[in-house]
Amino acid sequence: PANVGILAMDIYFPPTCVTQDALEGHDGVSKGKYTIGLGQDCMAFCSEVEDVISMSLTVVTSLLEKFNVDPKQIGHLAVGSETVIDKSKSIKTFLMQVFEASGNTDIEGVDSTNACYGGTAALFNCVNWVESSSWDGRYGLVVCTDTAVYAEGPARPTGGAAAIAMLVGPDAPIAFESKLRGSHMSHAYDFYKPNLASEYPIVDGKLSQTCYLMALDSCYRLYCEKFEKLEGRPFSMSDSDYFVFHSPYNKLVQKSFGRLYFNDFLRNASFVDEVARETLAPYASLSGDESYQSRDLEKANQQAAKHLYDAKVQPSTLIPKQVGNMYTASLYAAFASLLHNKNSSLVGKRVVMFSYGSGLTATMFSFQLQEGQHPFNLSNIVTVMNVSDKLKQRVEIPPEKFVETLKIMEHRYGGDFMPRRTRLLVS
Numbered sequence: 001p002a003n004v005g006i007l008a009m010d011i012y013f014p015p016t017c018v019t020q021d022a023l024e025g026h027d028g029v030s031k032g033k034y035t036i037g038l039g040q041d042c043m044a045f046c047s048e049v050e051d052v053i054s055m056s057l058t059v060v061t062s063l064l065e066k067f068n069v070d071p072k073q074i075g076h077l078a079v080g081s082e083t084v085i086d087k088s089k090s091i092k093t094f095l096m097q098v099f100e101a102s103g104n105t106d107i108e109g110v111d112s113t114n115a116c117y118g119g120t121a122a123l124f125n126c127v128n129w130v131e132s133s134s135w136d137g138r139y140g141l142v143v144c145t146d147t148a149v150y151a152e153g154p155a156r157p158t159g160g161a162a163a164i165a166m167l168v169g170p171d172a173p174i175a176f177e178s179k180l181r182g183s184h185m186s187h188a189y190d191f192y193k194p195n196l197a198s199e200y201p202i203v204d205g206k207l208s209q210t211c212y213l214m215a216l217d218s219c220y221r222l223y224c225e226k227f228e229k230l231e232g233r234p235f236s237m238s239d240s241d242y243f244v245f246h247s248p249y250n251k252l253v254q255k256s257f258g259r260l261y262f263n264d265f266l267r268n269a270s271f272v273d274e275v276a277r278e279t280l281a282p283y284a285s286l287s288g289d290e291s292y293q294s295r296d297l298e299k300a301n302q303q304a305a306k307h308l309y310d311a312k313v314q315p316s317t318l319i320p321k322q323v324g325n326m327y328t329a330s331l332y333a334a335f336a337s338l339l340h341n342k343n344s345s346l347v348g349k350r351v352v353m354f355s356y357g358s359g360l361t362a363t364m365f366s367f368q369l370q371e372g373q374h375p376f377n378l379s380n381i382v383t384v385m386n387v388s389d390k391l392k393q394r395v396e397i398p399p400e401k402f403v404e405t406l407k408i409m410e411h412r413y414g415g416d417f418m419p420r421r422t423r424l425l426v427s
């Protein structure tokens with residue numbers, strides 16, 4: 001099959017959210033710390049009636065209905081999540097409720113877990129299945145679902161919650177460039193969840209940033225090498241129209257794009273403009289380690305790349321800034337923002353994606369976009385996702401109530417088992 005990739009997408013995030021501005025006031029931090037310092041506007045969270053199962057049931061049901069896909073047509077269902085509901089039973093098996101009703105129990109795939117990377121692993125599994133000799137002609141379906149909650153402290157404003165479903169098959173409007181993948185995987189303790197009685201991670205914030213940027217450098221180098229091998233010419237950032245990043249908080253996305261620009265400068269100074277060459281020259285001789293520690297370089301990068309950031313990154317930042325870190329769904333929510341903002345003007349464009357999961361696993365890969373055939377076309381995906389209305393229909397909850405909800409969840413976590421049911425979006 002040719003042009004295997006994403007045929008259809010839908011997104012769900014909880015209607016309950018807390019504004020970062022209100023949270024700053026509540027937490028007693030300096031004004032602007034979360035809104036400018038982290039670059040975040042708002043954060044979604046699950047109230048007592050929602051969780052990763054209900055969100056993913058909602059998004060799967062919605063995708064099948066709105067794109068008119070018969071549940072019997074799904075042959076592979078892969079879930080990416082790091083939110084542990086059960087140490088053995090996969091989230092995928094909960095989702096089988098949607099398919100059993102139609103008599104379809106012949107669906108391969110289970111859950112993939114490694115921090116925020118599980119969604120990408122699940123997506124690769126589905127794409128690889130469709131491209132393989134065991135493919136039976138049906139669709140793959142990928143679900144990324146997480147609730148990101150942190151203990152009280154500086155990481156708490158970097159939470160979020162969402163579920164995304166993506167239908168995978170051939171002749172896709174969002175086609176993988178399967179030969180162009182660069183991965184970096186290594187052993188690190190930057191963010192992990194060793195306490196099985198708590199939903200909260202242990203996180204070394206600064207280390208996680210450095211790990212993220214090191215993985216980014218490594219993946220970019222490999223991506224460039226593979227591109228050059230395939231195309232017979234070097235890759236530079238001008239070869240991609242958009243760059244979409246895993247987005248724990250917007251400031252890290254700004255830093256990452258600046259870092260890529262610095263990479264281009266180091267690879268060949270002619271890849272960047274003249275002003276940038278002057279700005280970045282003083283940092284050319286820094287060692288790798290020094291370059292991750294230099295705040296001056298970080299600022300210089302961001303400044304040098306600012307004009308390109310506005311064109312190539314900014315359109316993908318809407319949902320992550322409004323909803324927060326959605327862990328496995330974060331990268332794909334950023335991509336959904338790009339579709340929402342740019343719609344059919346994306347036809348013929350390349351989009352480079354960077355997926356990062358602490359611990360750590362990371363891959364850079366890319367899509368080539370086409371208009372596609374109804375209902376699997378870019379403009380219909382944008383209509384179905386209906387991002388504007390979903391954002392507008394939210395209810396701002398005061399920080400006190402948000403904190404109270406997290407307290408209730410802390411006590412409930414790992415305790416009472418609650419039977420779960422589909423919670424359908426009001427459309």
Ligand code: ACO
Nearest residue numbers: 030031032033036037038154155158205206208212248358
């Ligand atoms: N106005 C404007 N900016 C401000 C203000 C203010 N009043 N106060 C602080 N800032 C800036 C700081 O200068 C800093 O910016 P910089 O990074 O450009 O220097 C930024 O706000 C953050 O402040 P810090 O004091 O450096 O960091 P803090 O202790 O608040 O922690 C962190 C931030 C590390 C991101 C924390 O929220 C965290 O641990 N989050 C979870 C980890 C994470 O998401 N890691 C990302 C990869 S792993 C993953 O995806 C889970």
